[in-house]
Amino acid sequence: MLYLQVLINGLVLGGLYACIAVGFSLVWGVLNVINILHGSFVILGSYVAYFAYVHLGIHPFYSIILAGAVLFALGYALQLGLINRVVGAPVLTTLVLTFGLDLLLNNAMLVAFSADYRSIQLANPLGRMDLGEVTLPLDRVASMLFALGLTGLLYLLLGRSRIGRAIVAVRMDREAAALMGVRVRRVYAITFGVGAMMAGAAGSLLALIFPISPLNSSEFLGIAFVVCVMGGLGSITGAMIGGLALGVIESFAALFIGPEHGLTIAFTLLILLLMFKPTGIMGRRGYE
Amino acid sequence: MNKKAVVSVAVVVAIIAALPVLGDNYLMRLGTMFGMYATLALSWNIIGGYAGYPSFATAAFFGLGAYTGALLQGAGVPMPLAWVAACASAALFAALLGLAILHLKGHYFAIASLIVGEVLVEVATSWRSLTGGGMGLNLPVLRMGVEAQSRLFFWSMYTLGVLALLMNWLVARSRLGFGLNCIRQNEDASAMVGINTKRYKVMAFTCSAVLVGGAGAMYASWVYYIEPPDVFDVLTSVKPIVMALLGGAGTVLGPAIGAGVFLVMEEVVWRNFLDVHSAILGILIVALIFLLPNGLLGLAIRRRKAAIVARLPTLAKRRKA
Amino acid sequence: MSDLLTLEGVSRRFGGLLAVDNVDLSVGRGEIVGLIGPNGAGKTTLVNVITGVYRPSAGTITYDGRRIDGMKTFRISRMGVARTFQTVQPFPAMTARENVMAPATFAGKSQGIAEARERAEEALEFVGLGDARDALASELTLAGRKRLELAKSLAMEPKVLLLDEVNAGLNSTEIDEALDLIRKVADSGVTIIIIEHLMKVVMSLCSRIVVLHHGGKIAEGTPDEVRNDRSVIEAYLGNRYASRSAGEASDG
Missing domain, CATH: 1.10.8 (Helicase, Ruva Protein; domain 3)
Known part of the structure; x- marks a missing residue:
């Protein structure tokens, strides 16, 4: 029964991880840009949810829309104004650029919100549900369902909508898409915006679970890395599977090895994967 | 580089070496930092500038060297020997790591090299019996006057920087440098013209680590106290890249010039805007990418290349505007 | 005459696809051998197998009396096997x-x-x-x-030079110049294997032609023999010779 409980905890965590990683994966896959800002985007989403709750009483589940909108606008503007100018430049250029932007955003958050950890204390928590010997923390489970729902929604967006198909077309073949009349630069900006939006949405869900501080951003970035490499680049189902797998692995590692080593295990796993199977557990070919 | 350039560089190197004459402790600290930054940037230049592999492993080599030096000194090994051992441990680590991850390209290599440092932080933090864990390690105090110490560390770090410059010069003139240049531009074609790409990449990665390990150990001796988040700081991986890009990656002198310029800017920012220094570093990086994509030296080199293009021969076409 | 390069039963598989299927080939010193076949016949893959970019899934490759299958690309190059790429590199x-x-x-x-x-x-x-x-x-x-x-x-x-579609994308004057150049190289004693889909080029240059189709060798012989080979005409020349011989190349 203990194992079942650990498995459930892992899946709950993993659903959120999937939501953190999916936007990062999308940007990497379509733009071939590793967005170092992603961790800070998640944190910014958490702050939006935090202040919306504290000042306006909006439940974090509803803040998803607000945080998503704010982050989409930020991401869209950054891509259109700056990053578009270096898409296609050597890897180092985009990496260093997004790193510089991350220093800027993270420092701005530190100044504006301080490094103090904050957390949301819900006035009306959903509480727990006991099923035999297994306990379900309902707020977390609801967050995870929202996270998976959002990830699924993104999947539908890419598959069904006009803009989604334009994004997929650009990912497949940029030149051909341009010839077909797709405005590539605008699609890039929307893609980056959607990636940021997913980070913001994930952030508002996480605000219920993790303490919020700009110092946490690198941890979320690290999670996005691991999930993305595990699941295979730019694939939404890959991010979903990678996220759930990472959550479960981390949960069991915490049980057997110690809770403080969760991220170390994840990183070690990542290096091993990169060494032996850089295409991810799904076996899809990436930009090797 | 022609003879005149070599002589003028040697003169500048000698002038900076005479810094202690001024007897200013603040300048000496800056000089020591310059030696360290130049070492890091010039070392990164071998793998990142010549071979074009976006390595973020500098922090891993630095931290590994710092801990190697600190542990050996703690065990009673004389300081200079501990420094040499730190160089060796970083080089060995880089060679093994290189064999494992240099088949990766682009982002995958960047991530793998970055994550290695993160794993080492965790190892250093968890292995309390050896490293003191998160509490950090104290190093034995040197029995000499404050001024003598600052001179010693300045000259040591500066020597390391000069060695790094020498290493760049030798690599640039050798088959290794030529081969790395080819690998950066087209790795498949490099194998086809007979370059043992794997061996060259591992050699470059090892070169990019050896002196960084020494710099880590010297840093540890210099500040007497190290802890994992300090010596494995991810900024230790990023700053050398910024310096090299600032001065001109893939050139011999560029990273050293970049290190100097960066140090001065960082110092000014630190003193005046402590709270927002990393934001300003961020702005500097963004400005660098857009305004100086080829670095300071890159500007000069582009001019020269443009002059060659101006008298194009038969089968060459005009550069697109 | 001892052969410089010998392939015996060479195959290369990618997942379910047999890109090169049990190819035997021997090339003598100083020969100019043409390797032709429709797009996707496995010509470039065969070059990649010979030069060590891919390891053969089966078969042996002997060059200058030494087995080279499974050797690394840079070693094979250093032994005197040179190649040009279909897309210039x-x-x-x-x-x-x-x-x-x-x-x-x-x-x-x-x-x-x-x-x-x-x-x-x-x-x-x-x-x-x-x-x-x-x-x-x-x-x-x-x-x-x-x-x-x-x-x-x-x-x-090099002792042997593999030319992978050196003429693709060139106009007919440029092609004529390139042909003169290749003859000049051959005259200097280099063995040449030339991959082409321009029939005019192979027919005028080569002493012997090998035809690949779906990864396998379907014919081998002098230009005249190949030109009249029924299976070649079926597989390849039937509808292409006329359209290609104009000298207008697609980029392949």
Whole structure:
């Protein structure tokens, strides 16, 4: 029964991880840009949810829309104004650029919100549900369902909508898409915006679970890395599977090895994967 | 580089070496930092500038060297020997790591090299019996006057920087440098013209680590106290890249010039805007990418290349505007 | 005559696809052998297998009396097997001379930079790029870059040269110049394997032609024999010869 409980905890965590990683994966896959800002985007989403709750009483589940909108606008503007100018430049250029932007955003958050950890204390928590010997923390489970729902929604967006198909077309073949009349630069900006939006949405869900501080951003970035490499680049189902797998692995590692080593295990796993199977557990070919 | 350039560089190197004459402790600290930054940037230049592999492993080599030096000194090994051992441990680590991850390209290599440092932080933090864990390690105090110490560390770090410059010069003139240049531009074609790409990449990665390990150990001796988040700081991986890009990656002198310029800017920012220094570093990086994509030296080199293009021969076409 | 390069039962599989299927081939010293076949017949894969880019899934490759299957690319190059790429692969930020110095330094017999530079200049002279030696590779025209590829291969002082569609994308004047150049190379004693889908080129250059189809060898012989081979006509020439012989090449 203990194992079942650990498995459930892992899946709950993993659903959120999937939501953190999916936007990062999308940007990497379509733009071939590793967005170092992603961790800070998640944190910014958490702050939006935090202040919306504290000042306006909006439940974090509803803040998803607000945080998503704010982050989409930020991401869209950054891509259109700056990053578009270096898409296609050597890897180092985009990496260093997004790193510089991350220093800027993270420092701005530190100044504006301080490094103090904050957390949301819900006035009306959903509480727990006991099923035999297994306990379900309902707020977390609801967050995870929202996270998976959002990830699924993104999947539908890419598959069904006009803009989604334009994004997929650009990912497949940029030149051909341009010839077909797709405005590539605008699609890039929307893609980056959607990636940021997913980070913001994930952030508002996480605000219920993790303490919020700009110092946490690198941890979320690290999670996005691991999930993305595990699941295979730019694939939404890959991010979903990678996220759930990472959550479960981390949960069991915490049980057997110690809770403080969760991220170390994840990183070690990542290096091993990169060494032996850089295409991810799904076996899809990436930009090797 | 022609003879005149070599002589003028040697003169500048000698002038900076005479810094202690001024007897200013603040300048000496800056000089020591310059030696360290130049070492890091010039070392990164071998793998990142010549071979074009976006390595973020500098922090891993630095931290590994710092801990190697600190542990050996703690065990009673004389300081200079501990420094040499730190160089060796970083080089060995880089060679093994290189064999494992240099088949990766682009982002995958960047991530793998970055994550290695993160794993080492965790190892250093968890292995309390050896490293003191998160509490950090104290190093034995040197029995000499404050001024003598600052001179010693300045000259040591500066020597390391000069060695790094020498290493760049030798690599640039050798088959290794030529081969790395080819690998950066087209790795498949490099194998086809007979370059043992794997061996060259591992050699470059090892070169990019050896002196960084020494710099880590010297840093540890210099500040007497190290802890994992300090010596494995991810900024230790990023700053050398910024310096090299600032001065001109893939050139011999560029990273050293970049290190100097960066140090001065960082110092000014630190003193005046402590709270927002990393934001300003961020702005500097963004400005660098857009305004100086080829670095300071890159500007000069582009001019020269443009002059060659101006008298194009038969089968060459005009550069697109 | 002892053969320089011998392939016995060479296959290469990618997942479920058999890209090269049980190919036997022997090439004698000084020969010019043409390798033809429709797009996707496995020609380039075969070149990649010979040069060590891919390991053969089955079969043996013997070169100059030594087994080379499974060897690394750079070793095979150093033994004197040179190739040009279907899509040209220069080092774009280097001058033409530096481009050619690379193989002279790493695969050729040159001792030191000065000798490599000399070899490079000879090779550039040979292919007619003598006065473009200081131009950046990225600034050459397509025909220029193709010649540069050839010069790079020659600087390796190869015994056998694999030319992968050197004429693709060239106009007919440029093709005639390229053919003269290839004959000149052959006259200097280099064995040549030339991959083409321009029939005119192979027919005029080669003493022997090997036809690949779906990865397997379907015919081999003199140009006349191949031209009249029923299976070749069915597989390949039937609808293509007429349209291709005009000299207008697609980029393949």
